Amino acid sequence: MKLHEFVVRRLLLLIPVMIGVAVFTFAVAQIIPGDPAALQCGDKCGLIVGYTEEGEPITAHQANRERLKLDDPVSIQFERYITDLVNGDWGESQKNGRPVLDIIKTSAPVTLEMAFFSLMIAYPLGIFLGIISAVRQDRMFDHVSRFFAIAFVSLPIFWFAMLLQLYFATGPEVGGICDPIFGTEGGCFPIFDRHDQSYTYPIEGYHWFYPEAGTGFHLVDSWFVTDAKLAELPSEFDTNRELFMDTLTHLVLPCSALGIASSGSLLRYMRASLLEVLHEDYVRTARAKGLSEFRVVVVHACRNAMVPIVTILGFSIGGAIGGAVLTESVFGIHGMGTVAVLGILQLEYQIVMGVTLLTSVIFLLSNLIVDIAYAIVDPRVRLE
Amino acid sequence: MREWEEGRKDREESRKRLLESLAMSIGNIGRGWKIYRRSLLAVLGLVMVLSVSLVAIFADEIAVQHPYRNLTDTEDKWSNNPDQQESPPFSEECSLRAQKITTNPNSPLFSETVVAESGNKVRESIALGYYTDVLSVTEIIKIESISPPGYDQDMSLITVDPNNSSIFVLSPELYGNSSYYAGVWITYLYENDEMSHWWMPEGYDTCIFGTNKEGHDVFSKVVYGARVSLTIGITVATLTVTIGTIVGSISGYYGGRVDEVIMRICDVFFAIPGLILAMAFVAAMRSVSSLTLPVWLGVLLPVLMLAYFLNAHLSTTILSGDNKVSDQAMGMLMKNRSLLVSVLAFLFFVGWLPAIAWSDFFGVSHSRGWRLTSSLVVIALLAAIILADRKFVQKNSMDGALERLSSSFDWTNPWRYLNFRTVVVFLSMAILFKLSGNEGSEIILIKDFDKLWQVQFALIFTGWPGYARLIRGQVLYVKEMAFVEAAKSVGAPPSRIMFRHILPNAWAPLLVAFTLDIGGTILSASGLSFLGLGAAPYTAEWGLMISESRVAFQRAPHMMLYPGLAIAITVLGFNLLGDGIRDVVDPKNRR
Numbered sequence: 001m002k003l004h005e006f007v008v009r010r011l012l013l014l015i016p017v018m019i020g021v022a023v024f025t026f027a028v029a030q031i032i033p034g035d036p037a038a039l040q041c042g043d044k045c046g047l048i049v050g051y052t053e054e055g056e057p058i059t060a061h062q063a064n065r066e067r068l069k070l071d072d073p074v075s076i077q078f079e080r081y082i083t084d085l086v087n088g089d090w091g092e093s094q095k096n097g098r099p100v101l102d103i104i105k106t107s108a109p110v111t112l113e114m115a116f117f118s119l120m121i122a123y124p125l126g127i128f129l130g131i132i133s134a135v136r137q138d139r140m141f142d143h144v145s146r147f148f149a150i151a152f153v154s155l156p157i158f159w160f161a162m163l164l165q166l167y168f169a170t171g172p173e174v175g176g177i178c179d180p181i182f183g184t185e186g187g188c189f190p191i192f193d194r195h196d197q198s199y200t201y202p203i204e205g206y207h208w209f210y211p212e213a214g215t216g217f218h219l220v221d222s223w224f225v226t227d228a229k230l231a232e233l234p235s236e237f238d239t240n241r242e243l244f245m246d247t248l249t250h251l252v253l254p255c256s257a258l259g260i261a262s263s264g265s266l267l268r269y270m271r272a273s274l275l276e277v278l279h280e281d282y283v284r285t286a287r288a289k290g291l292s293e294f295r296v297v298v299v300h301a302c303r304n305a306m307v308p309i310v311t312i313l314g315f316s317i318g319g320a321i322g323g324a325v326l327t328e329s330v331f332g333i334h335g336m337g338t339v340a341v342l343g344i345l346q347l348e349y350q351i352v353m354g355v356t357l358l359t360s361v362i363f364l365l366s367n368l369i370v371d372i373a374y375a376i377v378d379p380r381v382r383l384e
Numbered sequence: 385m386r387e388w389e390e391g392r393k394d395r396e397e398s399r400k401r402l403l404e405s406l407a408m409s410i411g412n413i414g415r416g417w418k419i420y421r422r423s424l425l426a427v428l429g430l431v432m433v434l435s436v437s438l439v440a441i442f443a444d445e446i447a448v449q450h451p452y453r454n455l456t457d458t459e460d461k462w463s464n465n466p467d468q469q470e471s472p473p474f475s476e477e478c479s480l481r482a483q484k485i486t487t488n489p490n491s492p493l494f495s496e497t498v499v500a501e502s503g504n505k506v507r508e509s510i511a512l513g514y515y516t517d518v519l520s521v522t523e524i525i526k527i528e529s530i531s532p533p534g535y536d537q538d539m540s541l542i543t544v545d546p547n548n549s550s551i552f553v554l555s556p557e558l559y560g561n562s563s564y565y566a567g568v569w570i571t572y573l574y575e576n577d578e579m580s581h582w583w584m585p586e587g588y589d590t591c592i593f594g595t596n597k598e599g600h601d602v603f604s605k606v607v608y609g610a611r612v613s614l615t616i617g618i619t620v621a622t623l624t625v626t627i628g629t630i631v632g633s634i635s636g637y638y639g640g641r642v643d644e645v646i647m648r649i650c651d652v653f654f655a656i657p658g659l660i661l662a663m664a665f666v667a668a669m670r671s672v673s674s675l676t677l678p679v680w681l682g683v684l685l686p687v688l689m690l691a692y693f694l695n696a697h698l699s700t701t702i703l704s705g706d707n708k709v710s711d712q713a714m715g716m717l718m719k720n721r722s723l724l725v726s727v728l729a730f731l732f733f734v735g736w737l738p739a740i741a742w743s744d745f746f747g748v749s750h751s752r753g754w755r756l757t758s759s760l761v762v763i764a765l766l767a768a769i770i771l772a773d774r775k776f777v778q779k780n781s782m783d784g785a786l787e788r789l790s791s792s793f794d795w796t797n798p799w800r801y802l803n804f805r806t807v808v809v810f811l812s813m814a815i816l817f818k819l820s821g822n823e824g825s826e827i828i829l830i831k832d833f834d835k836l837w838q839v840q841f842a843l844i845f846t847g848w849p850g851y852a853r854l855i856r857g858q859v860l861y862v863k864e865m866a867f868v869e870a871a872k873s874v875g876a877p878p879s880r881i882m883f884r885h886i887l888p889n890a891w892a893p894l895l896v897a898f899t900l901d902i903g904g905t906i907l908s909a910s911g912l913s914f915l916g917l918g919a920a921p922y923t924a925e926w927g928l929m930i931s932e933s934r935v936a937f938q939r940a941p942h943m944m945l946y947p948g949l950a951i952a953i954t955v956l957g958f959n960l961l962g963d964g965i966r967d968v969v970d971p972k973n974r975r
Contacts, residue, residue, distance in 0.1 A: 020652030031668040147425060150963065154955035156907055158914050159930055159948030167940055174938045322659035326911050330934075340660060343916050344667040356664055360655040 006375050010368055021360045026081050029349040030074065036094055036349065037064035053243040077248070085357070091350030103165055103339060108358060109216030110194065111328065111335035117251055121259025122266055122316070127309065129263070130270025135297055137275065145267060152264030157323050161257035161330040165191050169253060189252045192332050195243075200334035218247045254327045259319055269312060274305040296356065311374055314367035321359050391796025398799035416968040423967060429960020436954045439454050440610040447604035458787075462600050462922040470940050473594040473602075481519065481569045484530070485542070485556065487564045488786075494559065497545065498552040500574060519574035520549040530566040537764055563899045596932065596944040598922065602943060608924035609653045613954060616836065616909045617902040620843045625898050628851020629846065633882050635852060636859030643856070650849035658846055659911060663841035672838065676829040735821050753972050805883075847901065854897055855948075858890035892969035896962050903958030926951045 005355045037046055038061055045061040052058060058066075065071055069080070084090070084180075087164050090100040169191035170176035178188040193219065215221055222243040231237065277283065278301055286300045325337025336355050343351035420426055439446060476583055483500065486493045501516040521544050527537040541558045545551040559563055593602035635646040653661065794800060819830050862868065863886060871885050910920035910927025919925035921932075926947040934944030 016648050017651045017655050020648060021655050024656070025653055025664075029666045143425070150425075150959050151952070151956055152906070154952055154959050156910055156914075156927070156930070156948060156951045157956075158911065158927075159944065159951065162930070162934075162937060162944055162948070166937065169723060170938055175941060204906065265835050318428045318657045322657035325659055325663075326914065329915055337660075340663060341917070344663055344917060347667075349667075352664055352667060356656055356660055359657050363657060364655050 007372055009099075009111050010371055014364055014368065017364060018361075021357060022082060022085065023078075025353040025356045026078055029353050032347060032349045032352070033295055035061075035065075035070075036347075037061055037068055037070055052199050073156050077365050090354045090357075091193055093351060094298070094348055100350050103351060104354055106216055107336045107339045108362075109181055110218065110333060111321060111324045111337060112362070113217050113219060114251065114254055114327065114333070114335065115317060116257040118258030118262065119313075119316055121255055123309075123322075124265040125259065126263035127270050127306070128267025130267040131274060131297065131302060133267065134271045134278065136276035142271075143339045144273070149264040152261055155261060157257060157261045158326040158330050160261060161254065161327050164253050164257050165330070173266065177334065190250050191226065191253075194250050194333050195222075219244065219251075222247045240342040257330075258327050261323060262316060262319055263322060266309065266312070266316070269294040274301060277301045277305040280304075284368050307374070307378055310377070311370060314363070314370040317366045318359075321362065392796065394794065394797045395799055398685050398797055402799055402802060410506060412497055412949045417774065419968045420964050423964055425960050426964025426967065429957045429962075429964060432953055432957025433961050436950075436957060438609050439607055440614045443607045443611050447607040462598070462605065462924060464598055464922060469552060470597045470599075470936065470943060471591060471595050472940065474944050475591060475594065477754045478573065478961070479573055479591075481574055482527070484567055485570055486558045486567045487555070487561075487923065488567065489559050496554050496559070498554065500552060500572065502552045517576050518550050519553070519576050521572045521574050522549070523573045525571040525573065528569040529564060530569060531869050537564075537568060541568070542577050574756070589780060593946045594940070595931070596943050597936065597964050600922075602929070602946055604863065605924040605929060606926070606946050609926045609929065609947060609950060610954070612923065612925050613906045613909070613951070614834065616840055616843075617906040617954075617958070620905040620909075621898050621901045623840075623844045624847035624901065625851055625894065626847040629887070629894070632849065632852035632855030635885065637863065637882055637886070638854035639860075646852065647856070649698055650852055653846065653849040659908065661846045662839075662908060663844045663914060663915070663917055665845050666912060669838045669841060673834055674828055674833045675837070677826045781928050835918060836923070839912050842909055842912070843905055847905070851894070851897065855890060855892060858893060859886050862886045862889045879951065895969065897960035899965055901956055903955040903962070906951065906958070907955050 001157040032172075041047070041060040042066055045057050045059060047055040047060045049060050049063050050058045069077065088101065090104070092099045093103065112339075124330050129145050129149075133142045167177050169189050171186045174178050176187045178184050179186070182188060207275050225240060225243060230240070230243070237246065252337040274297075278297075281295060282302050285295045291300075321336070324335060325340065327333075328335040328337040329341065336359065340349070340352060343355065388431065397726060408894065481500075481502070483498075485498050486495075500519045500521050504516060524539060524542065524544065527539060527541055529535050529537055541555050542552050543555070545553050551840040558568070582788075591601065591603075593606065595601055596605070631646060637645045654665075657742075742784055768879040859882075866887050868881060871881050876884075909918060910925065910930075913925045913927030914931045916931065917927045921928070930944045933940070933947075939945050
């Protein structure tokens, strides 16, 4: 099979899954209790807003049901849902009427940023420790690192994040360990939120820089804040660089929590994969040629052992998004997870649908990219 | 009909076989244990799991009854006690009490001696009223006037009776002085004999982990939390394994279009990150208060299950011909399946089917009329389908069916029926019986479908596709082996091949996944509770306890430290146990 055939086939396979996900989100929204029409009018549902042709009064509740077309059969509602999705209308928040797509546009980059940096921590850490663990198989280091790998997988991530907050983001009177060592005040890293507390949020749900640059990624946006805006800020943020560093330091703790937690499983994969490769003939050949052990492991063995690790990348992104829900909640970050949890607690089913759909799209696309990359690296995959 | 004595030989034979297989499995376990104990970590994991399980089983014995804890609190529901503030571990404050003393001689409540007693505690039920514990005072800390509040008074105003440490004696200047007319607060340290605990060292009866904001003893809550978490973990893992095994083996065994459909459904589940999927399910189940089945389903499901399992048996006894019951019914259905599908599609698109509310669809309806009609219609439909097949009636004679049936059951040899399948069936029946109730024309499967059950069901819904895929792979692998071919060639039915030949050879990775999944489930459930989507407020659930501690975790980290540690230890234990079992079932390690 040629590469482009493989790609087309993978793309076609995505279609039924995407339809399935849409059916699923729609079904969940149908089952979620609570009347969206009643939610929107709140305590004014009994208010009479007009009269029918026969002179019967129409309440606000009825008008809402009419407007949202909730009385249609489910099949017609589903058809409308799909066409709206394709046309880019993902519904709107029932509380304040903000379009769901807009809410997601500001919150999804926050989560993606976090997931990306956590993987940037998890992959080097997991791979490095995995290599050492495999090279020193059944020695002390191996046992210890394997124990820690399992321990990190077993830690509840929200608890781990809170421990990080407790020890690295507080002063010594609470239990922080940073201040005596590094001479900082109130911990090494900020404890909460995505940037300094002295910023204000001009519009609910938008972060401070968003209207300036509009990518939604805080790190990117912080570079493009105009000087006029910068002048409004407290004196410690005079340049874009300081703003950038501030947003970056706010990422350290959440991403470490996520990254360390997911490095455990990567370590185990890397170790197993490398152990398998180390028994291959070409490794023996390399050793027989008299290459240094370092060169054998790093150049000859690792490159092949890394291939399966890359395939997990797709799943890791899904896992990181799932974990980000909990970490966001601990650190008070307005990402997709927070939006989803609030959506469920406030019965905003449109938001829940939107977030579920978007996370699955991200997950599927990342898996697709990884698979294609894998097919390029390892042509054997294409033959199946 | 055979006599009891006649079956003796068979009985002994079956018993011998049973004992042999028992001895064999004990031998297997012994061999497995030898491999298992090679790894120190695995043994450590087993110890962790065993100790957590013991704590969960004996939670009532181990948990300390906290002075502020209301006796109506059960293992997973704790009341709100707004007056009490959290106190750190090992603090004296846990045995500190402020009691109001009336000093106005004109008051009907006035007395010169006052008994030191605990606050009101509710008896087993609120109808039985309240009671108080008599406390023995060890030290008076301070005496404050009530109005004006907060002024410390002379400590000599109230003394403890030297003969009885639980009685305060009021000095005459206290009740003779009109400035104290509103009474005083007396704060004192006490010991409560009612709460002394057999395993606690002297003086540490309460508060080894401190108390939380509501004044609940964190230690007791952590202990009871073991019960909640293990219940969730084991229930969810068992049910997901069951569902996943059934679906996966069907998918793997039949292959083709069935496989394709099931795997696409699994893909949908895999496409959404687990926690977000579980959150959506929890949201969807919010209004379900009890899990009920309409009568027709409640009757039909067990009957269908039994018919499926006893298919071969029944078709040779009840029917004289060699046509199987299910073949007949399925044949009928299969022949007309295009018709059925088109009728269903028609109904769906015309919009008649959607007019049935979703809640009715899942059998949670409360309308009596709907229940009755649907039951009747479904049973009538099924009966009609089977009976309408004239060939079925013509070909098979029912004469002498009862005789054949009774002769096929060997009542003189009960040992013969003591196998894994019957044990599982009886066990699940007993568990269902314990959970279920009966209300009018509905069969209630789970009476109290509380938030914990919602979490469990959400995790079951999200968990089964993983197992289905795992089992499917195993089945595909085992299916090609020679012994399956042999079983097929002697005419064994699919169910027998699946449960007798394929699954016993595919259980090893399943066992490992099961063990690891218990830990994973406990983690996810606590995560959901942490987000506020899981256990109800004040439940002794570890994730919820951590969530509740968030408001003050910098000031009082003990509130989140111990529950988190408990989760970590439990999950770590199950993960290590799973790894150990993986080593045991790994063919490389069998010698």
